[in-house]
Amino acid sequence: MAIVFQKTKGLTDKPTHYCPGCTHGIIHRLVAEVMEEMDLLENAIGVAPVGCSVLAYDYFNVDMHEAAHGRAPAVATGIKRVHPENFVFTYQGDGDLASIGTAEIVHAAHRGEKFTTIFVNNAIYGMTGGQMAPTTLIGQKTTTSPYGRDEATTGKPIKMSELLATIDGAKFVERVAVNNPANIRKAKKAIKEAFKVQLEGKGFGIVEVLSTCPTNWGLTPVEAMKWLEKDMMPYYPLGNFRKPEEVE
Amino acid sequence: MDERLIIAGFGGQGVMAMGQLLTYSGMIEGKNVSWLPSYGPEMRGGTANCNVTISSEPVGSPVVIESTTAVVLNLPSLDKFESSVVPGGNLMINSSLIEKKAERDDINVYYIPANEIANEIGNTRIANMVMLGAYIEITGAIKIESVYEAFGKVFGETKAHLLPINKDALKRGAEVVREQMKVNA
Amino acid sequence: MTKVLMKGNEAVGAAAIAAGCHYFFGYPITPQSEVPEYMSRELPKVGGAYVQAESEVAAINMVYGAAGSGARVMTSSSSPGIALKQEGISYCAGAELPCVIVDMMRGGPGLGTIQPAQGDYFLATRGGGNGDYRLIVLAPADVQELVDLVMEGFDLADLYRTPVMILGDGMIGQMMEPVEFRYQPRTDLPDKDWATRGKGKGKQRNVINSLYLQAEELEKHNHKLQAKYAKIRENEKKVEEYNVEGADLVITAYGTTSRIAKTAITKLEKEGYKVGMIRPISLYPFPNEAFEKIGENCKGVLTVEMSTGQMIDDVKISLQGRIPTYFHGRSGGMVPEPEEIVEKVKEILGGDR
Numbered sequence: 092m093a094i095v096f097q098k099t100k101g102l103t104d105k106p107t108h109y110c111p112g113c114t115h116g117i118i119h120r121l122v123a124e125v126m127e128e129m130d131l132l133e134n135a136i137g138v139a140p141v142g143c144s145v146l147a148y149d150y151f152n153v154d155m156h157e158a159a160h161g162r163a164p165a166v167a168t169g170i171k172r173v174h175p176e177n178f179v180f181t182y183q184g185d186g187d188l189a190s191i192g193t194a195e196i197v198h199a200a201h202r203g204e205k206f207t208t209i210f211v212n213n214a215i216y217g218m219t220g221g222q223m224a225p226t227t228l229i230g231q232k233t234t235t236s237p238y239g240r241d242e243a244t245t246g247k248p249i250k251m252s253e254l255l256a257t258i259d260g261a262k263f264v265e266r267v268a269v270n271n272p273a274n275i276r277k278a279k280k281a282i283k284e285a286f287k288v289q290l291e292g293k294g295f296g297i298v299e300v301l302s303t304c305p306t307n308w309g310l311t312p313v314e315a316m317k318w319l320e321k322d323m324m325p326y327y328p329l330g331n332f333r334k335p336e337e338v339e
Numbered sequence: 340m341d342e343r344l345i346i347a348g349f350g351g352q353g354v355m356a357m358g359q360l361l362t363y364s365g366m367i368e369g370k371n372v373s374w375l376p377s378y379g380p381e382m383r384g385g386t387a388n389c390n391v392t393i394s395s396e397p398v399g400s401p402v403v404i405e406s407t408t409a410v411v412l413n414l415p416s417l418d419k420f421e422s423s424v425v426p427g428g429n430l431m432i433n434s435s436l437i438e439k440k441a442e443r444d445d446i447n448v449y450y451i452p453a454n455e456i457a458n459e460i461g462n463t464r465i466a467n468m469v470m471l472g473a474y475i476e477i478t479g480a481i482k483i484e485s486v487y488e489a490f491g492k493v494f495g496e497t498k499a500h501l502l503p504i505n506k507d508a509l510k511r512g513a514e515v516v517r518e519q520m521k522v523n524a
Numbered sequence: 525m526t527k528v529l530m531k532g533n534e535a536v537g538a539a540a541i542a543a544g545c546h547y548f549f550g551y552p553i554t555p556q557s558e559v560p561e562y563m564s565r566e567l568p569k570v571g572g573a574y575v576q577a578e579s580e581v582a583a584i585n586m587v588y589g590a591a592g593s594g595a596r597v598m599t600s601s602s603s604p605g606i607a608l609k610q611e612g613i614s615y616c617a618g619a620e621l622p623c624v625i626v627d628m629m630r631g632g633p634g635l636g637t638i639q640p641a642q643g644d645y646f647l648a649t650r651g652g653g654n655g656d657y658r659l660i661v662l663a664p665a666d667v668q669e670l671v672d673l674v675m676e677g678f679d680l681a682d683l684y685r686t687p688v689m690i691l692g693d694g695m696i697g698q699m700m701e702p703v704e705f706r707y708q709p710r711t712d713l714p715d716k717d718w719a720t721r722g723k724g725k726g727k728q729r730n731v732i733n734s735l736y737l738q739a740e741e742l743e744k745h746n747h748k749l750q751a752k753y754a755k756i757r758e759n760e761k762k763v764e765e766y767n768v769e770g771a772d773l774v775i776t777a778y779g780t781t782s783r784i785a786k787t788a789i790t791k792l793e794k795e796g797y798k799v800g801m802i803r804p805i806s807l808y809p810f811p812n813e814a815f816e817k818i819g820e821n822c823k824g825v826l827t828v829e830m831s832t833g834q835m836i837d838d839v840k841i842s843l844q845g846r847i848p849t850y851f852h853g854r855s856g857g858m859v860p861e862p863e864e865i866v867e868k869v870k871e872i873l874g875g876d877r
Contacts, residue, residue: 105705108871116875132723133722133723133725134722135722135726136593136720136721136722138589145735146735146737148731148733149731150817152729153722153723153729154718154721154722154723154729154730154731155720155729155730155732155733156588156589156731156732156733157619157731157732157733157734157735158585158588158589158590158615159588159611159615161611162581162582162585162588162611162612165577165581165582165583165586165588165589166586166588166589166592167584167589168549168575168577168582168589169547169549169585169586169587169588169589169590169592169593169597170576170590170592170593170720171589172547172586172588172590173573173575173589173590173593173594173595173597174593174721174722177721177722178722187732194581194582195578195582195585196580197578198577198578198582201578202575204649250856268726359529359700362529363529364699366529371697372701372702373531373666373700373701374529374699374701375695375698375699375700376623376698378554378555378638378694378700398666398783399700399782399783399784399786399787399789399862400783400784400786400792400862401695401699401701401713401780402695402784402859402861404863409781462623492528492529492828493529513618
């Protein structure tokens with residue numbers, strides 16, 4: 092019998108701890124599939140963050156580091172400087188990357204570090220129980236913005252891709268979403284292109300993935316997908332912000 | 340022997356380099372040595388000083404509080420370090436920039452017009468070497484040949500062409516204190 | 525090998541490179557900036573990498589990544605910067621990553637001063653970071669010992685898979701003394717088969733991690749760390765003793781302060797006082813046995829520090845109340861003078877000599 096589908100070798104057999112309807116699982120699979128397709132599994136070294144994907148080191152079937160909160164880009168810098176021939180990536184959430192780790196991500200991009208970051212933006216702190224993130228939308232209720240995020244006291248949601256695209260060392264910056272099959276295919280393509288930028292030694296690359304958090308948003312998985320489309324995507328427009336000419 | 344020096348002046352007068360040359364020379368001669376600089380904001384255009392120990396015994400505290408010789412290249416340094424000299428020790432004053440005389444009479448005081456001599460030789464920046472030449476003449480703590488050897492180590496190959504003019508400065512410094520040594524003796 | 529005259533901070537860099545450290549992640553801060561300056565100049569010549577991090581926090585996390593990748597790696601800073609590194613140091617201890625961290629201490633608390641001090645003793649020996657961990661802490665008293673301990677530090681780090689801290693101060697970092705480099709690597713160092721290098725074909729993958737969500741697992745891990753620290757206490761104590769036996773009074777001091785104490789002891793001996801000295805070289809593990817050997821006739825143990833009194837806690841623990849303890853300290857960047865110590869000893873001993 093012909094095999095028509097197989098689970099990627101880029102993921103371990105360990106069942107993930109993610110909530111039902113969470114899109115981390117899809118994003119893990121995309122990253123793992125691309126690594127497998129590009130023959131990177133034996134060579135890759137990944138860095139897991141602190142947040143919902145803290146246990147990513149149990150799921151990606153490659154050598155992994157678990158970093159302190161926000162410091163994954165610094166840890167990846169250390170790894171890549173020692174092993175410039177290895178493929179190095181970080182996998183970070185929005186609390187990790189857009190709040191406590193802004194200095195690390197900005198300066199890794201600024202130095203043009205040759206690794207790739209997968210940035211999962213679900214507009215909330217998931218692991219700690221649904222607190223406000225810098226990416227939380229105006230009016231969005233969280234456990235630390237119980238009356239809805241107020242622009243006057245907490246500012247507007249931070250747009251990391253737009254910010255990082257202003258930095259010359261960031262050679263590939265794209266925002267994608269995993270809300271429907273078409274966008275999932277686009278997300279996979281963006282991840283592949285970002286990996287290629289690293290492998291060709293061009294510099295830093297980041298793919299921001301808009302993701303859902305039904306548990307902490309207080310929505311069903313289907314409602315969460317709709318909220319992502321209706322509320323998140325208008326504020327966080329999808330698309331490429333930077334790429335080297337050769338990749339276009 | 341136990342030579343404990345304080346060398347002090349403005350930043351840029353070469354007090355650190357003078358101390359390093361002396362320290363390196365002592366090391367070349369197999370003595371125990373240490374060099375301790377003042378550091379921080381005072382380095383940037385303010386006063387600078389370093390402590391040098393050259394000893395036949397292992398160096399204990401590298402901090403020189405009681406100096407066997409104080410070399411002062413500007414007035415604030417004279418005011419600050421005259422009291423540090425042990426009775427019978429040496430106070431070497433750069434008389435080109437310091438008009439004031441020493442107040443103590445229990446130490447040997449030398450007045451060296453270091454900047455004038457350096458200018459005569461053709462480079463005002465080697466006033467420190469004039470003082471170094473004078474120091475070696477006064478104390479005999481190290482051989483002048485050791486300074487020649489240390490010169491390349493401290494300043495690097497690119498400054499090797501400056502050795503002749505520095506030798507000149509060392510010699511002139513030695514000459515200028517010879518007369519004063521007779522008086523002090 | 526011939527001696528060269530080197531500044532303490534530059535000697536740190538030269539010693540590290542001689543010991544095979546090709547990676548340095550740092551951030552400028554007085555009085556240790558000559559270390560990153562030296563490394564930025566010299567590491568490219570040996571095919572290594574120097575990265576000026578955006579902060580001390582980032583620097584220590586780069587160390588975490590490089591150490592986890594199997595490389596010999598170092599970072600250096602001075603007190604306020606070392607405070608910032610505590611997060612990463614705790615992670616390195618938890619993930620059992622070998623690395624060398626140099627602290628050229630300056631006065632504190634807060635921004636404090638750039639002048640030398642020894643106020644980081646607690647931070648270094650008790651762990652400034654979170655959790656049940658210890659560092660090997662080595663305190664050199666001169667530039668040659670600084671070089672030797674940096675080199676040995678890399679071996680100890682690899683041998684025990686643990687971070688090693690070199691605890692100096694602004695004085696030893698800034699001063700110049702003759703040094704020679706005579707590194708002989710240990711031959712009993714284990715392979716770093718736990719490091720991430722890409723898992724390769726058919727091999728078990730490696731994970732560098734300090735997270736144990738199951739309490740039972742973390743307790744087991746902590747016991748493993750404690751067993752390692754017990755072994756370190758058994759094997760790695762370093763101390764210099766001088767005339768302790770029969771001394772009327774023993775002075776104890778570490779690092780540059782011990783040199784000032786030595787000068788004071790020389791003065792006291794000339795006046796007929798019988799004063800010995802214990803100089804802990806390893807602050808963790810603390811050489812408590814040296815204090816246990818002090819005879820009952822000794823009238824006191826005087827701890828001298830450039831702090832308001834930190835190592836004296838370990839001295840008291842070691843003496844267990846057997847002998848009276850005294851303290852003389854200067855802080856805020858003030859360096860004690862030998863004469864102060866002489867006076868203090870005379871005050872304690874009265875006319876006894």
